[in-house]
Amino acid sequence: MTRRVPLALLAGLALGLAATGASAASYEFVPAPQADLNRMYRVDKVTGEVTSCQYGLQESGGGIGLTVCFAAGEGAGAQTPSEYGLVATRHTREAGVFRVNYRTGEMSICFVLVKKEQVVCTQQANPPAEAAADAAPPAPGRSGAGATPPQGGRP
Structure with missing residues (x-):
């Protein structure tokens, strides 16, 4: 005898699984690039x-140490909803x-202010539009001052 599962039950189960999958992948973790620092960032x-x-020594009790965490401070709090990631140099x-916005291309630098016990970030920014236009290569078939010759070619 076969059992039929109501369509509404299947749809609800699918939505529940999708929500679980989305929440499971909601953070990204990146270590600080400093070679002698055991700090991990989360976005x-x-x-x-x-x-x-980061790891911290426990001064009393002779234990194995403790995890010291820094909350979001100035500029490190929630931004406009988008698609963010972290990139270490x-x-x-x-x-x-670097905190990067993959949809807009904006970037900011984030670091820990130990005295304030907070993560702080600079304002999200993009290069100015005129700087981006200046950096763009000339159109094909056109040359101009500062034009880069093709590889192996002469200036």
Whole structure:
């Protein structure tokens, strides 16, 4: 005997699984590039909120240590909903990371202010439009001052 599952039950189950999958992938984690720092940054991929945690020594009790976390401070709180990520540079003495908006191309730098015990970020920014136009290569078939010759060609 076969059992028939109501369509509404299947749709509800599918929606529940989709919501679970979406919430399971809502954060991205990136370590600070500084070689001697055990700090990890976390960004909410939808809101852009950035927080950070690192290992800390436990001064009393002789335990194994503790996790020290820093909440979102100035500029690190929720931004306009979008698609955010974190990118670490390859600079081995850099303690901060870039927060990037994959939809708009905007970036900001985020780092921990230990005295305030907060993560702070600069304002999200893009290069000015005129700077982007200046950096654009000339149209095919056109040359101009500062035009880059093709690889292997002469200026």
